């Protein structure tokens with residue numbers, strides 16, 4: 266897939282992994298809508314990106330992705346401003362075992378909504394030109410972290426939803442590839458939330474165990490995740506793929522046993 270002239274929307278794009286992905290897209294001459302809850306960080310991010318990549322190449326849209334109408338407006342604003350939509354990265358996520366229902370809303374329900382909105386704007390079913398969606402899950406989906414039962418459940422859900430809707434896209438010829446990316450630990454503000462009772466609730470007592478896991482498995486940097494993301498966006502053979510990125514194995518794909526009776 267050539268990226269020249271394409272338009273992307275990245276949720277949670279103002280910091281961390283999302284910000285690194287936004288920068289990689291801008292470096293490939295993609296126009297980018299940064300969709301994020303955090304007004305202050307989003308505005309700072311926009312100023313820095315304008316300085317680095319030139320004005321008119323990105324926009325910041327303040328949006329709580331759990332509000333369906335606001336998320337729908339963010340997609341429409343992107344299309345109104347840049348004329349089309351080709352790439353959607355459903356990346357925004359939180360770590361909150363205390364308010365676990367919010368974690369389900371942000372990490373799973375909003376990823377589903379973001380994927381359906383992406384299809385509204387990109388699917389051949391709606392007379393559009395096709396495109397690509399990448400949903401962000403986690404290695405927690407494979408290692409069922411005992412410190413984060415609900416976070417882990419949402420990340421399992423993202424993989425299941427993505428593989429199923431990718432098959433639907435293929436069967437119904439939507440022209441949209443839908444893939445999922447699972448990073449191991451990454452050095453972002455989210456990682457520091459494991460220290461906080463407000464985030465971890467009763468599981469905060471396992472924080473030393475969590476840190477032990479981080480030391481054991483290592484911590485990646487956001488540009489390493491952006492590199493995997495760009496590969497998934499550009500490789501037109503990938504649909505329903507589950508990419509894992511770890512310190513030990515780098516960028517690689519999860520393989521599933523074929524179904525047998």
Ligand SMILES: NC(=O)c1ccc[n+]([C@@H]2O[C@H](COP(=O)([O-])OP(=O)(O)OC[C@H]3O[C@@H](n4cnc5c(N)ncnc54)[C@H](O)[C@@H]3O)[C@@H](O)[C@H]2O)c1
Nearest residue numbers: 277281282301302303329330357358403450451453454455
């Ligand atoms: N950091 C890690 O170790 C790690 C590992 C695996 C997967 N992930 C996943 O990667 C994704 C990005 O995480 P990160 O580490 O960059 O986190 P981060 O906290 O650094 O960035 C997340 C961004 O999402 C935004 N956001 C949160 N709630 C939102 C909402 N309701 N509406 C809109 N924006 C919202 C935040 O404002 C923030 O800018 C998440 O889905 C996370 O679960 C992170």
Ligand SMILES: CCCCC[C@H](O)CC\C=C/C=C/C=C/[C@@H](O)[C@@H](O)CCCC(=O)O
Nearest residue numbers: 360403404405449450455456482511512513
């Ligand atoms: C506060 C939120 C932090 C989020 C944490 C991440 O979402 C969870 C990351 C969890 C575990 C990472 C484990 C990495 C393991 C690998 O290095 C490797 O040993 C496993 C390899 C398995 C494989 O690649 O097939």
